[in-house]
Amino acid sequence: MKTGDFRGFEVRLEEPGIVWITFNEPGRLNGMTVPMKRDLIEILAQAEMDDAVRVIVFIGSGRAFSAGDDISGRAAHAAAAAPLTPAIAEGFSRARHHRLGVYAGLRTHSQRLNLALREMDKLTIAAINGYAIQTGLSLALCCDFRIASTEARLGSATLRFGLMPDEGGHALLVQLIGVARAMDFLMRKRIVSAEEALALGLVHEVLPPAELSARALALARELAEGPQVAMRLLKRAIYQAAELTFAQALEDIAARTAVSDPEPDAREGIAAWREKRPPRFNAWLEGPGGEMENTAGRGVRGEA
Numbered sequence: 001m002k003t004g005d006f007r008g009f010e011v012r013l014e015e016p017g018i019v020w021i022t023f024n025e026p027g028r029l030n031g032m033t034v035p036m037k038r039d040l041i042e043i044l045a046q047a048e049m050d051d052a053v054r055v056i057v058f059i060g061s062g063r064a065f066s067a068g069d070d071i072s073g074r075a076a077h078a079a080a081a082a083p084l085t086p087a088i089a090e091g092f093s094r095a096r097h098h099r100l101g102v103y104a105g106l107r108t109h110s111q112r113l114n115l116a117l118r119e120m121d122k123l124t125i126a127a128i129n130g131y132a133i134q135t136g137l138s139l140a141l142c143c144d145f146r147i148a149s150t151e152a153r154l155g156s157a158t159l160r161f162g163l164m165p166d167e168g169g170h171a172l173l174v175q176l177i178g179v180a181r182a183m184d185f186l187m188r189k190r191i192v193s194a195e196e197a198l199a200l201g202l203v204h205e206v207l208p209p210a211e212l213s214a215r216a217l218a219l220a221r222e223l224a225e226g227p228q229v230a231m232r233l234l235k236r237a238i239y240q241a242a243e244l245t246f247a248q249a250l251e252d253i254a255a256r257t258a259v260s261d262p263e264p265d266a267r268e269g270i271a272a273w274r275e276k277r278p279p280r281f282n283a284w285l286e287g288p289g290g291e292m293e294n295t296a297g298r299g300v301r302g303e304a
Contacts, residue, residue, distance in 0.1 A: 001053060008036035009203035011043055017054030017285070018220045019047055026062025031070030032135050037109045044116045046059060051285055054224040056120070057216050058143065059127040065152065066136025069110075071161070110135055110167035117142040118239070121232035123223045127216035128152040128203065133191070138169035141176065144235060145219060146203040148194040149212045154202055155191030177201050227265035227281040 005009045008030070010022045021043070023030035029242070047053045055074060060066055117124060117139065126132075126140035128148040133155050140146055140154070148154075156165045156173070166184065173182040177200050184190070185200075194206040207215055223231070233256040241249040265281045272279035 001051045002043065006036075006039045006043070008033060009040065013052065013285050014217075016221065017052055018223045018224055019053050019056045021056065021058050023058070023060040023064075023066050026060075026064070028070055028072065029064035029067035029131060030060045030062070030067075030136070031067055031072065033070050034105075036237070037113045041113050041116050044113075044120060048120050048122060053122060054228055054282075054285075055123050055125065055220045057125045057127060057220050058139065059213065059216065060136075062127050062130065063151075064131040064133075064136070064231075065126070065128045065140060066133070067131045068134030068136050068157075095296050114142050114168050116140055121236060122229065123235060125220055125223075127210065128154070128194070129212055134165065134169065135167050138167045138172055141169065141172040147205040147207065147212065147215055147219065148197060148203045149209040150194050150206060151209050151297070152194040152197070152203075152206075153191050154194075154197045155157070155189070156186050157191055158191050158302055159186070159189045193260055220229075225281065227263075227269065228285065229263045229265055230260040233260050 001011075003013055005024075008025050010020075010021060010024050012020045012022075014020065021040075025031065044056075046157065047056055056210070058065075123145070124143040125145045125147065126143040128140055128146060130149065130151055131153050132140045133153075134157060137154055137156055156169050158165050158169075170182065170186060173185055177185070181200060185192075191201075192200065197203045198206050205215070235247070237253050237256055240252050244252060264283060265279075268281060268283070269279050
């Protein structure tokens, strides 16, 4: 996948298969623009299809993770640095002047970015270093793990401008903290501290600012070294289970297990347990021959 500088963010790849996406417009509190969202959607698509990628980490620079959409009017330079084609730019212009265009624009950019992130098979981490507001908050909530600096502040706050959480933040909040708390959070325009976010269940951990990057890296490495096939299938099963009946969830996990059980990682996990040693998962990602070396002489589920 592509690495380097993009519109509003930087991408780098570290071993073992950890992608770091750093929002790098601190002067705009890492506010998001349409070109930035389009680039992020493309980067996520590349990461999803690249076997070299196992985990994606998002973090911000400066005082913000991302303070939401850039409504300051100063974002024109971002498009000028990497201009859109005239046809696309013209379409965006028309969309802003019609209600159907607003609907289409939301579905094409903000909502599609969050869908792309939420639907990834690979695990994702939001390392929330500062303000995570509106679209910044919803992007963080779409990630599978959220760790926050004590300097983080989380909120939707769209009602402060008479706007809606149109990128899907309301649904994510309902899933994570329930209807009553989501109602209070949104209607009262709350922006909460990291400690309050932890108490609400919006983040998993809170730590000092100086420790955030190191903790994110440690968590990313832990996840990257786990059995990737089973973990990716389980991630999808967990999100599916939130919306299925119990019987449907059983059917879903059975179908996924039929894929994961024959994998070399399953045989390696059982062999490592029998031999009282740490498992060496993901040989299939380490080049030709790895899978065969990892499967030789291994048992499978149900064998003595």
